[in-house]
Amino acid sequence: MSTSSDPGSGGQIRPDGVAPGDHKFPTCYRHPGRETYVSCVRCGRHACPDCMRSASVGQQCVECVGEGARSTRQARTAFGGRPVTGAVVTWTLVAINVAVFLVAWVRPGIINDLAMVGYFPYPATSPIHGVAAGEWYRLITSAFVVPGAGLNGLGFVDILFNMWALIFVGPALEGLLGRARFLAVYLLSAIGGAVMYYFLAPPYAAAAGASGAVFGLFGAWFVVSRRLRLDTRGIVMLIAINLALSFFWHNAIAWQDHIGGLLTGALLTAAYVYAPRQNRALFQAGATVLLLALIVVAVVVRNGQLAGGGF
DSSP: OOOOOOGGGTTOOOTTSOOTTOTTSOBOSSOTTSBOOOBOTTTOOBOOGGGEEEOSSSEEEHHHHHHHHHHSOOOOOTTSOOOOSSOHHHHHHHHHHHHHHHHHHHOTHHHHHHSBOSOBOOOTTSOOBSGGGTOTTHHHHTTSOOTTOSTTSHHHHHHHHHHHHHHHHHHHHHHHHOHHHHHHHHHHHHHHHHHHHHHHSOTTOOBOOSHHHHHHHHHHHHHHHHHTTOOOHHHHHHHHHHHHHHHHTTTTSOHHHHHHHHHHHHHHHHHHHTSOSTTHHHHHHHHHHHHHHHHHHHHHHHHHHHHTTOO
């Protein structure tokens, strides 16, 4: 006794007696014409091999794989930054500082154009220079030039110590904070140090060097060590020795810049490492903006004092 076959099946019958194309056979949710018995372990939908991806357990459809990638939490450092491989920011800052040092060695005049000067009234025939005269860029450019650049002067000692200190603490801090937060600490420490110098030093006295930013990293490392309950005696000793040297040679070293950078770096890092886990990134960004706003207000106030003849 013969059994009639479905016209579109080519005369083939399934072992269970159901012909291909019958609605009883599951089909791919993306390709209805493809029969499949494989289903996604996550959503349960049937999918053909082209729409399946291997997972840790079984297989998942392409949509569940994409949704999982979007919902998977990105890895973060202990303080909310993205994990980094290599100290890219640290070595970039070292390269910039060394490059500017070499340029200033060849063209010493560039130091006068970039150094930190509050308000220096040149003779009437020449323009007035300084931050109070609108040259705000000096607050940050002064951190990348070195006074007395040259291999035989104080400039070489300054660049050598600052780059050693940057390499000493930079990579570890960059790894813990993440690149963006580490760079923010470095730059705002540099500016904070310049602002402290702006208020406390004579407005006509020029200053330059990365010491403010480096002291900011010292302050950051102290705060991070306290937060992680690490031994802080080494960094405290390093800070104390350098501050002592700054005061001892106060005629040659801008101690105001060092203190300003130290306080700025410590405060900003404290906001980063003690930020609540909930909305941590928003809190950290707000702290950064708030600190920058306070710096701007301070500069505006000092500008008014100097430009208004209060010096």
